Structures are given as C-alpha cells and as structure tokens.
Amino acid sequence: MNNFPDIASIRNDFPILNEIVNGKQLVYFDNAATTQKPRIVLDALSGYYEHYNANIHRGIHHLAEKATGAFEDSRRRLQKFINAELSEEVIFTYGTTDSINLVAQSYGRKFLKEGDEIIISTMEHHSNIVPWQMLCEEKGCVLRVIPINDEGELLMDEYEKMLSEKTKFVSVVHVSNSLGTINPVAEIIEKAHKVGAKVLLDGAQASSHFTIDVQALDVDFYALSLHKIYGPTGMGILYGKKELLEAMPPYRGGGEMIKEVTFEKTTYNELPYKFEAGTPNIADVVAAKYAIDYVDTLGKPNISKHENDLLLYATEAVREIPGLRIIGQAKEKVSVLSFVVDGMHHQDIAVILDNQGIAVRTGHHCTQPLMSRLGILGTTRASFAVYNTIEEIDGLIKGLHKAKKMLG
C-alpha cells in the first residue's frame, strides 16, 4: 500500500470514528449507505446557524445576502464537481430519490406516452424502479429490464437488442449499491442516443469514488446525494441539460418557483428556481460545498486508489472464511464487498459483528429484484471509504470467524 496521504490524519477529521460501540472502537463499514462527515462539514453546518441563518433570495438585509451568496456558491461548486456547463443545470433536491422522481414526474409525464418504452436494469435500487413503475401505470408506458450475468454485470448485447424507436428513456445506475459493479455508462448513453432516447444515471454510489463529468458522458440527467460524499443528509442534486430542464414543467408549486402569481394565472421562475419550490434546505446546501472541497483536496484519484487497495485486500482476506461466497464479481467495481456465508443468515452475522463494534449492512439493500435474480434473500455488505484501514478489515475477518464459531 502506498502511504496516501496519511490515513491517521484523515481519521482525525471525522469525530464520529472515535465513538465506542458496544464497548469497542467503532469500525464503520456501512459507507455505501451513508458516509461519515468531516469536521469541516459539521463546522459549516453550525457556522451557518450561528452566523448567517436567513431565508434566501428575497431578503434585503445582511444575513439574507450572505446566506444567498453561500447557497449559490454551493451550486457553482457542485456544477464544477460534475463539470456541468451551466450552474442553472444544477437543481437542489432532497437526494437521489427525489431527483429521479422529479424527472419521472416532470419529464416523464410531459413527454412519455402510451406504448413508449423505458429501460432500467436488474441491479436498480428501488428508487430507480418505483418512480418509473408509477409513471408506466399512469401513462401506459412499458418498463424493460436489462438482464445481468452471474458476476453482476449488465448484458450489453441484450441491452442493444432492447433498443428501438420505441425506447424513449433509459434510467440506469452508474454503480450498483449491492454489488459495487461500475456500469459501462458511456456506452449505454451513446447507444440510447442513437435511437433518440434520453438517459438518466443514478449516481448515488458513483459520486464519492471517481470523477463525474456530465459533459464528457453527454448524459441527459444525473442524480446524486451529498450524504454519500461526506456531506449532509437530506440534500442532493439533479443535473439536467438546460434545453431539457427548460422544456419540463415544474412539478411542485409554491414560493420561490414563481415569477408572478395571480388567481387567474401564475408564471414560473427561470431555471434552476422553477424546480425549487419552498424554502430549500439551506444549511445542508451551504455545508455541501465544504464536503466537496474536502473530497477534492484529498483528490478523487487518491481516494479511489486507497479504496481499491482496501477492496483487493478484503476480497483476498475473506477467502479464509469457510463457506463464504462473494456476491458481485464484476471486473469493474468500487469498494463494496457483498457476500453470503453457507449456513449463516446475514442478519445473524450483522448482530454478532455489531456486538464487536463493526457496522455493516445486511439484507436486500433495497434491490429486491436483483436478489431474486441472484437467488438469495440478501447479503452482508461491507463498503469502504477513505478513512478505513487494513487493520479494520483484519478486525472484520476476526469478527466473521467469531460469528462462524457462534452460529456454526
């Protein structure tokens, strides 16, 4: 392992890592569910409330101007983070789920009609299945699903066969939360565009691991959540190409999103405000900028390298657990290690690990159709972030041996 940069000093940035859980030092391996927050983000949150809490965009006073400035700074920072061309292409939402719902409800209801086909994949999170099912039910569209192989990779030939002039929308996950698979999204987008379909990528799991460039991808919509990138919960973004967002109707009404209201007719505000009805989640938006700064200061290539080293080490180390089978063995993977162990229920494994201070996630990971395809009820999932260490993985292996002994 290289000594990037200095994991001990990175760990010092995350106060929660000092927590004692069930009498043991916390080992946090549930990063695909949410990452922990560095001190700089926590300070930004309290700093906002202590020094410049005010409602944004309309106030003519010092605090309102300062809060508005910080809020819009954050938008520009996120624009840069995903390399969007324009800041108004970045819409603040409650998170990835909210972003996908926005597209399904606004773009989908306006532009999709009976018989149109929407393509998703077998490895989608429920949040990228249900909004499209709701739309299909309402509009009579047809949902098609890209199958996968046993390693957990999309069958691209099958995808290609599915594409036709009927295909109007493709919504797939950039990185699988259950398996860690990195999907060939550039190819997916290119092929969808050839038949005139628009593409949304669910970037919830991708955005903390590697650089996202929406212009290079030529993706139409990109959804992500900040809490998975060391930022606050309850906020995310929807990126959309300007011409598409312009053509889409607002789907929530209220303050902020209007230009002029009379009882006869209301005209809507311009982008991005058209999609941001009501007082937004100002504090979390403001703090998000600091999370992004933190990630960029460490450098995503460095983060990826460290996480990948952890994944390789863990993948090798778990082989010593008898009866353990890794679920998701794609060639291209992020630092997610999902597995099942013969004769042991994942819930039992999690309880035994928790008693040793080790936090993992177990179950179907909100991907029930994927679990059915793989013929399992769920997995135990350890997911690694920048602050995790080889020693912690050794602790996990020890913990699994203990579980094996107690449950076997």
Added chain:
Amino acid sequence: MTINEAQDELIEDFELFDDWESKYEYIIDLGKQFPPLEEQYKTEDNIIKGCQSRVWLNAFMDGDLLKFEADSDAIIVRGLVSMLVKVLSGHTPEEIAKADLYFMEKVGLHQHLAQTRSNGLASMLKQMRTYGIAYQATN
C-alpha cells in the same frame, strides 16, 4: 405461570451472563432448541416480513387460551421469538392484549424490538397483541 412470572424467569436467566458473547450464545441455543413451525403454517398470511429476516407467526385458541407458534429464518431472531412465545403464549386474549412487556429492556435486548423494519420482531409482537384484541372481541 403468569406473563410476568415468565418474564421474571427470563430476566433471572440473563443475570448469569456478564458479557455479550455468553448472552448471545444463550439466545442462539434458545433458537436452536425452539421447535420449528410446521411447513403448512409457513403461509403468506402468517409471514411477517422484515427487511432482513422473515418471521412466521401462527395463532390459535386452545380452550380459553390463545396460543402461539412461530419461526424465523435467522437463528438469533428465532431465539428472541422463542422468548416472546414463552412469555405470551397460553394466556387469555385479554391478558395478552394488556401485557406490559418489560423483560426485553431488562435483559438489554430492546434494540432488537426497536429495529422495526429490519427483523420483523416488533411487528410480530404487535401482531400477537392484535390477535389478543381480536380473540377478545370474538369471545
């Protein structure tokens, strides 16, 4: 044995354990010893789905007493289920509906009841009480 006597007996059993390992080894043992629910009762009607483990609960009247049989696919949950059955099964519907369950908290296992979505245990307890109320009404 009343519901509270059964609870107190469990609390006494758990006082013997001074670390988490022996406590959970005991729960795992309870799970292993608990008779499995016959397959015919593992129906869609009887299943209580948690996010992670599945619990089945079968309820029936035996004279004036409401009885429970249950199962789970996870062994620790099975052990916890066996304790709830031990405490609540074989009492009148009224007693079950009104029971004050304090033993889980006393033995330091209340977090398993708090994880409502994950293990189905809280839903099972709620279902047991609902049976109590329902059978009370029909009697």
